[in-house]
Amino acid sequence: MTLDAQLLETFEVKGKKPLTAIVIEIDRVYFQCARALKRSQIWNPASYLEVDSLPSAGTLIRSAIDDFDAKSYDAQLQERQEQTLY
Numbered sequence: 680m681t682l683d684a685q686l687l688e689t690f691e692v693k694g695k696k697p698l699t700a701i702v703i704e705i706d707r708v709y710f711q712c713a714r715a716l717k718r719s720q721i722w723n724p725a726s727y728l729e730v731d732s733l734p735s736a737g738t739l740i741r742s743a744i745d746d747f748d749a750k751s752y753d754a755q756l757q758e759r760q761e762q763t764l765y
Contacts, residue, residue, distance in 0.1 A: 680699050681701075682698075692765045737756070740752065
């Protein structure tokens with residue numbers, strides 16, 4: 680973790696800077712097998728999932744908390760993010 684003001688300024692968004700940042704030092708990088716990446720079809724649009732087929736954020740939370748109001752959470756998500764993200 681760092682409190683370095685100069686570094687934190689580089690992460691400023693809409694006039695707001697983070698209070699802290701996590702610094703990660705990498706000793707080694709192991710690249711994934713090129714064949715595995717090619718076989719995954721990660722860059723093939725035909726293999727992409729439709730966004731509507733994925734569970735919403737509220738649905739994911741409700742899967743962990745039975746009485747969670749996923750519908751209201753999802754309905755308010757866009758506005759909440761616009762007001763609180765930065």
